[in-house]
Amino acid sequence: MKKLIFSLATVSCFYSNAQTLLSENFDGATFPPTGWTKSNTNTDRAWNSTSIVFSGTSAISTELRNRFTINGSNSATIDWVAGANDASLVSPSFSLAGVTNPKLTFKVKLGWGYMISLNEGNLLAQISTNGGTNWTTLWNEDSETGFIDDGDGNVDTDLYNTVTVQRDLAAYIGQANVKIRFQYVADNADAVSIDDVQVIATGSLGTSEVLKAKSNTSVYPNPTKGEVNIKTDKKVKATSVIDMSGKTLNRSEAGNTDISALPKGIYLMKVEFADGTSTTEKIIKQ
Template identity: 60%
Template sequence: MSCLSFDAQTILTQNFEGSTFPPTGWTRSSTNATRAWDLSTVNFSGTTPTAIDLRDKFTITGSNSATLDWVAAANTANLTSPSFSLVGASSPILKFNVVVGWSYMIDSDDGDLVAQVSTNGGTLWTTLWDEDTEPGFTDDGDLDEDTDLYNTVAVQRSLSAYIGQADVRIRFQYVGNNADAVAIDDVQVLAGTLSTNDIANGKTNSISIYPNPTKGEINIKTDKKIKSSTVFDLSGKVLLQTDSQTVNISSFTKGTYLLKVEFADGSTKTEKVIKD
């Protein structure tokens, strides 16, 4: 039997285990030259490592994480992912692990860490997550800022609002002044893609869909009896359904859609159609 289905895919993944930072395609910037994002094994201070060295409390998984050390001065530092596409994606999500210092970053609020998204090359950014509203960070209750737990939190945020966008970027932005170190790791963008399995009795269906691109009317030419024709957007949402050999999408906005034709014998055929 044929059907419209969803296949999981990894769109973006980065664990910061390479020796080069930032990793290929990633970029960084900072207003304080001594405090840009770097690996957790980097000795930011230049002094002999101590018990509260970054590598001890801010390496989340593996041998390295993306880390930013505190400094007794103002700093705005960005770590930005490569561009990726969410065209044809279904239910995309952003996942990452994060550590911040409770006392200075949350309790005293001397700094802020946010995860943001852009769809226009980084001109405009929308905040997806911020550490101030993250309930997963906890305090050990001993009132000693030097013994904070620095617990790891697994974050997951939906990117469904950006389905269909071809130039998506994620940015981790730190803004602080004499705050505390932070770290992120295991960054992933996961999604599903619409796919088809158009096999019936061992043979593919013979079908012609035209014109494509179209300004509105789509004709379906086939030697089989049509049971239904369904138009989906790229997230899999049903927009229109008919049992006719003609489908009219003139009221739709310009873009790419999926037309699934189901035949009386139970087989199906799905093709992309473009509305001009």
């Protein structure tokens, strides 16, 4: 994870540097990777790496390993079985507290025929904000338009194409015990694979702050009961007040603003400058 450096000034500065909160390419020698867990109801089929699931030197093993390895030397995959299976691959916990614009991305490969056309299985990407007790579905392969039918009417020869999925996680900003789960629920369906799982935010407000050069922009008074002024050596184009979920509450072209109508709490003030740059400052409403 990239380290961000923050100010020890009265207001912590916000930086637009991308911050990686979760990243896994499944190329390591151990599966599941450190911090990941897996479970399955069918003892014959569990999530594993493509090199293990499709091991062997036969032409079929090699073809399947090549088909389901999306990127690098391995991908996470689960093979089909002639029976029911509910199998999950769960990420380590990570925090969305204080971040902005978090997004989940991953690559996925599956066949049109059995998973979509016949719908004998479902692959879900889900999120939990309480360490895995409850889950909310972010993505279902049935609604993914990127998977393609080759049109020949034969489910056994349909295409296996890779789709890159992205989902906005702004609704979960502020949650500190977040996990991502890939759930495969199928009955005599088909193999699927995933790869390059990432959760990236464009910035973070530091809780442990270290020294850096003092910013040329500051807001005052802070904490405030309402009025917020900006001190800067640049020409201000506009200001926006944003809550911790990422929602913009107001926007002004003035060099100051008033948040007296807002509830007590922590907010972000985004200051846009005439030269095209911007900075975001944390403000506390008393």
